[in-house]
Amino acid sequence: xxxxxxxxxxxxxxxxxxxxxxxxxxxxxxxxxxxxxxxxxxxxxxxxxxxxxxxxxxxxxxxxxxxxxxxxxxxxxxxxxxxxxxxxxxxxxxxxxxxxxxxxxxxxxxxxxxxxxxxxxxxxxxxxxxxxxxxxxxxxxxxxxxxxxxxxxxxxxxxxxxxxxxxxxxxxxxxxxxxxxxxxxxxxxxxxxxxxxxxxxxxxxxxxxxxxxxxxxxxxxxxxxxxxxxxxxxxxxxxxxxxxxxxxxxxxxxxxxxxxxxxxxxxxxxxxxxxxxxxxxxxxxxxxxxxxxxxxxxxxxxxxxxxxxxxxxxxxxxxxxxxxxxxxxxxxxxxxxxxxxxxxx
Amino acid sequence: xxxxxxxxxxxxxxxxxxxxxxxxxxxxxxxxxxxxxxxxxxxxxxxxxxxxxxxxxxxxxxxxxxxxxxxxxxxxxxxxxxxxxxxxxxxxxxxxxxxxxxxxxxxxxxxxxxxxxxxxxxxxxxxxxxxxxxxxxxxxxxxxxxxxxxxxxxxxxxxxxxxxxxxxxxxxxxxxxxxxxxxxxxxxxxxxxxxxxxxxxxxxxxxxxxxxxxxxxxxxxxxxxxxxxxxxxxxxxxxxxxxxxxxxxxxxxxxxxxxxxxxxxxxxxxxxxxxxxxxxxxxxxxxxxxxxxxxxxxxxxxxxxxxxxxxxxxxxxxxxxxxxxxxxxxxxxxxxxxxxxxxxx
Numbered sequence: 001x002x003x004x005x006x007x008x009x010x011x012x013x014x015x016x017x018x019x020x021x022x023x024x025x026x027x028x029x030x031x032x033x034x035x036x037x038x039x040x041x042x043x044x045x046x047x048x049x050x051x052x053x054x055x056x057x058x059x060x061x062x063x064x065x066x067x068x069x070x071x072x073x074x075x076x077x078x079x080x081x082x083x084x085x086x087x088x089x090x091x092x093x094x095x096x097x098x099x100x101x102x103x104x105x106x107x108x109x110x111x112x113x114x115x116x117x118x119x120x121x122x123x124x125x126x127x128x129x130x131x132x133x134x135x136x137x138x139x140x141x142x143x144x145x146x147x148x149x150x151x152x153x154x155x156x157x158x159x160x161x162x163x164x165x166x167x168x169x170x171x172x173x174x175x176x177x178x179x180x181x182x183x184x185x186x187x188x189x190x191x192x193x194x195x196x197x198x199x200x201x202x203x204x205x206x207x208x209x210x211x212x213x214x215x216x217x218x219x220x221x222x223x224x225x226x227x228x229x230x231x232x233x234x235x236x237x238x239x240x241x242x243x244x245x246x247x248x249x250x251x252x253x254x255x256x257x258x259x260x261x262x263x264x265x266x267x268x269x270x271x272x273x274x275x276x277x278x279x280x281x282x283x284x285x286x287x288x289x290x291x292x293x294x295x296x297x298x299x300x301x302x303x304x305x306x307x308x309x310x311x312x313x314x315x316x317x318x319x320x321x322x323x324x325x326x327x328x329x330x331x332x333x334x335x336x337x338x339x340x341x342x343x344x345x
Numbered sequence: 346x347x348x349x350x351x352x353x354x355x356x357x358x359x360x361x362x363x364x365x366x367x368x369x370x371x372x373x374x375x376x377x378x379x380x381x382x383x384x385x386x387x388x389x390x391x392x393x394x395x396x397x398x399x400x401x402x403x404x405x406x407x408x409x410x411x412x413x414x415x416x417x418x419x420x421x422x423x424x425x426x427x428x429x430x431x432x433x434x435x436x437x438x439x440x441x442x443x444x445x446x447x448x449x450x451x452x453x454x455x456x457x458x459x460x461x462x463x464x465x466x467x468x469x470x471x472x473x474x475x476x477x478x479x480x481x482x483x484x485x486x487x488x489x490x491x492x493x494x495x496x497x498x499x500x501x502x503x504x505x506x507x508x509x510x511x512x513x514x515x516x517x518x519x520x521x522x523x524x525x526x527x528x529x530x531x532x533x534x535x536x537x538x539x540x541x542x543x544x545x546x547x548x549x550x551x552x553x554x555x556x557x558x559x560x561x562x563x564x565x566x567x568x569x570x571x572x573x574x575x576x577x578x579x580x581x582x583x584x585x586x587x588x589x590x591x592x593x594x595x596x597x598x599x600x601x602x603x604x605x606x607x608x609x610x611x612x613x614x615x616x617x618x619x620x621x622x623x624x625x626x627x628x629x630x631x632x633x634x635x636x637x638x639x640x641x642x643x644x645x646x647x648x649x650x651x652x653x654x655x656x657x658x659x660x661x662x663x664x665x666x667x668x669x670x671x672x673x674x675x676x677x678x679x680x681x682x683x684x685x686x687x688x689x690x
Contacts, residue, residue, distance in 0.1 A: 154499045157664060160630035164638045204586075207628050207660070208610045209645070243588025244613045265553045268589045283552050285505035293509045300554070315552070319502060 006234035017064040020317030039084035050122035071138025077112035079105035094150035117191035124192035135188030139200035140177035204241015262315030266304035281315035291329025351579035362409040365662030384429035395467035416483025422457035424450035439495035462536035469537035480533030484545035485522035549586015607660030611649035626660035636674025
């Protein structure tokens, strides 16, 4: 059903999954988490990562499972080790000069990430045939921003200043990351992912010329190469915060789906982004406010987007403090929606 | 010159000022800061606040001084005490229910903020006649977000969930804040401010219906009332992160100037926002990257916006780690720009 909607075929109701549908808001995840060591060990443990992936599908019957993993496994595999400290977010060995870029390990990505692909195989075996499995990767700009900053940030000014000061070195880093993202997504597809999503979580903080150069052009390169290798696998991109630039992105990057953050005007999106399946954009704060509010907001989104190719989702991930009962109410509502028949594209 | 550009009269070069042009990147400010107690005491000390306001004008010859103050003086005046802890950002007594909204002190705003107006009088006396003095206030949504959250946040989910769950109580809070903002800006004008700017720093995180209700409509109410009381004073609004919604905001809110954040596409803005003076949108990261990079980026902005009413500024505040020499290089460049003559509007 997810694949059908992404291919712009008629579906009876919007397919439904939620970004970060696996995670801390679920008691079964919190129990599982205690059995793993640190967060990356969980990502690299095929059985536990598969179990975390399956938990929300079992509980809510989502139309898709998204692999439980993290965008920072790519920097980790490239030899820029990542540590998740309790409550402090990720820490990375910062990449701040050409030597550090040249030192990145480009020779062992698939080997380092083998447990991730094994997790996909485990999930695919347990998942109902009608449930899609989504693989994913962080996009080059977002990964580079973490690598240069050495961790998370609200504005990533060090990374932005680096890209402005030394676009030559920054371009080398982006090229390494394009290659790594293509390899990582292709390996996830080979292991059984039916759809892949590219997360450019920090696309929105870049000024327009940098957005085009460091978000849009790399996404175009990645998607073009994956489409050539795996034409059967739909690709969703999520350039979070792109604003007006969602339009040029949609024109430049040949994706099947475009995930809209919470702030996108749906009336605008309907007009400006005609030829792509839209996904989103419920505010995770609506789920915090409870099932009644979430369903009210969901109705508004279905009314705005229901008559075009559309996947129901949030505009950002489920928050840890979300009540699973609010998610259950939202799921009930979306499963009750009936879309009008559309002609085939 | 700033007033002329905001009135869409022809000017020889773009007027220039920078958001947070007073502050920690200046050694003279750091010296001054040590003489004050905590940050709010500095804001409430007319002599010191005036001195902080004047420092960057003396050093760089900006075309406008912006009052050294803080958007959170309004919550503070309303009896929601604000404390700035070293390195931790502001802390406020959270407003989370109707009782707390009803308890807000609406009776003493001008009295509590008298030192701010005194600072404006001191600055105005020392400022060259050709240098505009800008007063400012935080916009209701941004102030409410801090008040409900009890401090800063990257996403203000508690405030967003509160507004979705209890729009009735939230509307009461916004109404109190509209009144307070009008009074505070009118008092700054009475004390000598030539221009005022409304900062809706967190406008960008709201979904569209909430953006319209909690950012756009309150700004319209504030600007309409101020225009009626002080038609001679131009108003600039800064709905940071509004993206596509800059257009509906510009249509709904009768401002003279619209400040564009770093991410706005200038080609789009030129087309979508025709009848307003645009201000912005240099990335503060370009100043971090040094004077050469900042001037290169500034040239791109002047090329895109120079032929229409335009004020040179950043898309966000000057960062504390900025080298004053980079600011000096930027100032030299902008002062060297010569704009073509335009017909009067």
